[in-house]
Amino acid sequence: MSSALLSIRDLVVEFSTERGRVRAIDGVSFDLAPGETLGLVGESGCGKTVTALAVLGLIPSPPGRILSGSIRLEGRELTRLGEREYRHVRGKLISMIFQEPMTALNPVLTIATQMTDVLVRHQGMSRRRARDRAVEMLALVGIPSPEKRIDDYPHQMSGGMRQRVMIAMALSCNPKLLLADEPTTALDVTTQAQVLEEMVRLQERFGTAVILVTHDLGVVAETCRRAVVMYAGRVVEEAPVECLFEQPRHPYTEGLLASIPRIREEKLPELPTIPGSVPDLLHLPPGCRFADRCPRADELCRRREPKLELRCDIAVACHHPNRYAGCRE
Amino acid sequence: MNRETAPLLRVEGLSKHFPVRGGFFRRVTGWLKAVDDVSFQIAHGQTFGLVGESGCGKSTLGRAILRLHEPTAGRVILDGTEITALPRRALTAARRRMQIIFQDPYASLSPRRTVLQTLLEPMEVHRIGTPRTRREKVLELLHIVGMGPEVLHRYPHEFSGGQRQRIGIARALTLDPRFIVADEAVSALDVSVQSQVLNLIARLQRELGISFLFISHDLAVVQHISHQVGVMYLGRLVEIAPAEDLYRDPLHPYTRALLSAIPVPDPKRRRKRIVLQGDVPSPLAPPSGCPFRTRCPEAMPLCAERAPRLTQRHDGRAPHRVACHLY
Numbered sequence: 001m002s003s004a005l006l007s008i009r010d011l012v013v014e015f016s017t018e019r020g021r022v023r024a025i026d027g028v029s030f031d032l033a034p035g036e037t038l039g040l041v042g043e044s045g046c047g048k049t050v051t052a053l054a055v056l057g058l059i060p061s062p063p064g065r066i067l068s069g070s071i072r073l074e075g076r077e078l079t080r081l082g083e084r085e086y087r088h089v090r091g092k093l094i095s096m097i098f099q100e101p102m103t104a105l106n107p108v109l110t111i112a113t114q115m116t117d118v119l120v121r122h123q124g125m126s127r128r129r130a131r132d133r134a135v136e137m138l139a140l141v142g143i144p145s146p147e148k149r150i151d152d153y154p155h156q157m158s159g160g161m162r163q164r165v166m167i168a169m170a171l172s173c174n175p176k177l178l179l180a181d182e183p184t185t186a187l188d189v190t191t192q193a194q195v196l197e198e199m200v201r202l203q204e205r206f207g208t209a210v211i212l213v214t215h216d217l218g219v220v221a222e223t224c225r226r227a228v229v230m231y232a233g234r235v236v237e238e239a240p241v242e243c244l245f246e247q248p249r250h251p252y253t254e255g256l257l258a259s260i261p262r263i264r265e266e267k268l269p270e271l272p273t274i275p276g277s278v279p280d281l282l283h284l285p286p287g288c289r290f291a292d293r294c295p296r297a298d299e300l301c302r303r304r305e306p307k308l309e310l311r312c313d314i315a316v317a318c319h320h321p322n323r324y325a326g327c328r329e
Numbered sequence: 330m331n332r333e334t335a336p337l338l339r340v341e342g343l344s345k346h347f348p349v350r351g352g353f354f355r356r357v358t359g360w361l362k363a364v365d366d367v368s369f370q371i372a373h374g375q376t377f378g379l380v381g382e383s384g385c386g387k388s389t390l391g392r393a394i395l396r397l398h399e400p401t402a403g404r405v406i407l408d409g410t411e412i413t414a415l416p417r418r419a420l421t422a423a424r425r426r427m428q429i430i431f432q433d434p435y436a437s438l439s440p441r442r443t444v445l446q447t448l449l450e451p452m453e454v455h456r457i458g459t460p461r462t463r464r465e466k467v468l469e470l471l472h473i474v475g476m477g478p479e480v481l482h483r484y485p486h487e488f489s490g491g492q493r494q495r496i497g498i499a500r501a502l503t504l505d506p507r508f509i510v511a512d513e514a515v516s517a518l519d520v521s522v523q524s525q526v527l528n529l530i531a532r533l534q535r536e537l538g539i540s541f542l543f544i545s546h547d548l549a550v551v552q553h554i555s556h557q558v559g560v561m562y563l564g565r566l567v568e569i570a571p572a573e574d575l576y577r578d579p580l581h582p583y584t585r586a587l588l589s590a591i592p593v594p595d596p597k598r599r600r601k602r603i604v605l606q607g608d609v610p611s612p613l614a615p616p617s618g619c620p621f622r623t624r625c626p627e628a629m630p631l632c633a634e635r636a637p638r639l640t641q642r643h644d645g646r647a648p649h650r651v652a653c654h655l656y
Contacts, residue, residue, distance in 0.1 A: 043519035043520065043521060043522075044490075044519055144607075158608045158609075160608055161608070188382035188383055188546065188609075189382070189546070189548075189587060189590040189591055190382065190586055190587060190590045190604075190605045191382075191608065192590065192592070193589075193590040193592075193602060193604055193605075194604055194605070196592075197602075197604060215519065215520070216592060217520075217594045218591065218592030218593055218594045219592045220594075221592065221593065221594045221595055221596040222592045222593070222596070241596045242596050242597065245594060245595055245596050245597075246597075255521060256520060256521060257594060259520050259521050259523070259524040260520050260549075260594050261520075261523070261524065261527070261547065261549040261550045261552075261553050262549050262593065262594060263548065263549050263552055263576055263588070263591065264552070265577075267552065267553065267572075267573070268553070270528050270531075271524040271527055271528055271553060272524065273521065273524040273525045273528060274521035274524075275525075277489045277491060277492070277522060278489070278519075
């Protein structure tokens with residue numbers, strides 16, 4: 001797709017560890033259209049955060065490095081940018097929100113200072129205009145009496161308020177792409193509902209494309225249009241959310257969906273599970289990485305790793321996927 | 330009442346208030362009512378799910394029941410023994426019958442002890458059995474939690490989160506407890522592993538007849554595992570009901586908001602959501618009257634004047650109690 005805002009191809013990120021070199025992500029590819037919301041889902045260690053960090057040019061090096069592959073934003077290759085150019089991209093085109101806003105906000109500076117600094121630096125605004133804009137953004141994310149709260153320090157705010165400040169700050173430069181890594185995981189459910197609602201509303205209003213990195217499929221179902229499911233460093237399935245939740249094609253996606261505890265009318269005697277655990281990335285099996293836990297695995301799966309194959313807007317990496325159920329899209 | 334129908338655990342008017350110190354002489358300037366006048370019961374072999382958001386006091390309640398925090402007021406009676414009346418020395422013996430499982434097994438397992446040492450320790454401390462019977466017990470426990478003898482000489486860091494939580498559960502079982510507090514025991518685990526551990530806890534509870542206080546912020550997890558559910562807000566229980574009643578017919582406006590806030594993994598079912606305004610008030614300065622009234626969509630003038638008491642709903646069908654002036 002040439003119309004993609006972001007295009008990732010065969011991305012490999014390697015880390016040197018005491019026990020040897022390990023590929024945290026190994027051949028990840030997907031596209032993101034302008035204004036689209038994409039969920040990047042999977043369990044811990046699947047490579048979803050590393051993928052997000054790679055897009056941001058924030059892979060800690062050493063020990064990490066991008067071994068191969070490409071990341072294009074509006075057609076421009078990001079993997080070859082120098083640190084200074086990348087900083088410019090991060091300020092103007094890409095923003096980010098992390099799980100714990102307290103670690104992303106500077107505890108000794110007021111919200112006003114932190115928000116206006118960004119605007120002065122990347123948008124070339126005057127201090128006064130930047131402050132007005134910051135107050136306006138805080139109001140937009142639903143902070144009560146923003147003209148007063150802007151002079152607070154981060155510790156004077158609750159977790160939900162801090163995350164809203166992060167969203168306001170991230171969107172204040174009008175980025176093309178917002179990377180949100182588990183933005184509501186540290187929040188309580190009632191606060192999570194508020195913050196997600198604000199995020200979606202603003203994203204629609206500004207037309208920002210969002211990559212939402214999360215382990216929570218419920219959050220994906222409610223906020224995203226498409227989802228990429230990762231397992232052990234690889235993309236196993238990519239589909240529009242309606243299709244993914246109605247008829248997951250990869251057995252891992254299917255198992256993951258089944259094992260989410262959800263409120264049910266009738267209680268099940270046993271929760272469905274995926275047996276076993278995620279493979280050690282240092283000792284990967286030769287074939288499919290999910291084979292050891294897969295009810296459908298056969299000799300072929302153990303011998304040859306399946307490739308990600310695209311059919312009708314759904315991509316799946318499996319030798320024995322669920323049949324395509326005729327999703328409308 | 331005979332032993333079968335009598336509850337295993339009775340909590341009566343339990344409170345835990347922490348002093349707040351400030352000023353030059355570190356004088357007590359106020360009290361944080363982390364748990365305030367909480368009463369409930371857990372039947373033999375049943376699980377009581379305790380839900381609420383961070384800071385609501387659910388963990389403090391769990392610890393106060395075990396006297397890991399000394400309660401400020403109230404009584405805890407386990408299997409006929411008044412735990413809150415025991416002198417310190419007798420408490421150690423009583424602790425054999427009540428155990429706790431924490432959220433992060435990595436923090437609660439000693440990194441320098443092998444699985445065998447970890448599981449032997451409680452029996453050694455309490456001088457139970459001979460070295461041989463202890464070792465047999467360890468193998469039996471590992472089998473119960475789905476692990477084999479090959480793990481005996483390994484250290485915690487060699488295991489995944491789910492396996493470590495299994496070891497934590499095995500350790501809690503070494504002294505054949507009657508009652509276990511599971512504090513966010515599956516919250517740190519990935520979903521595929523979380524469901525394995527949940528099934529394990531449900532099985533233990535069925536097969537060994539252990540009663541659980543299952544503390545979690547996750548309402549879906551609590552529904553799956555609990556017979557009774559209590560909802561906590563700012564140190565108080567605001568609703569208690571059998572699990573099926575609570576989820577089918579939530580009464581308290583807070584319980585309703587909590588239930589409607591859970592993201593549903595089904596893109597076609599976007600429900601009408603009750604989005605609460607604002608944040609949980611500081612427990613240092615709780616609102617007058619009902620603690621929830623500042624965020625409650627149904628608040629009335631009466632709610633600011635008087636705190637509602639936990640009362641049986643009047644149609645009296647199920648033992649469903651709620652602390653709200655609407656009922």
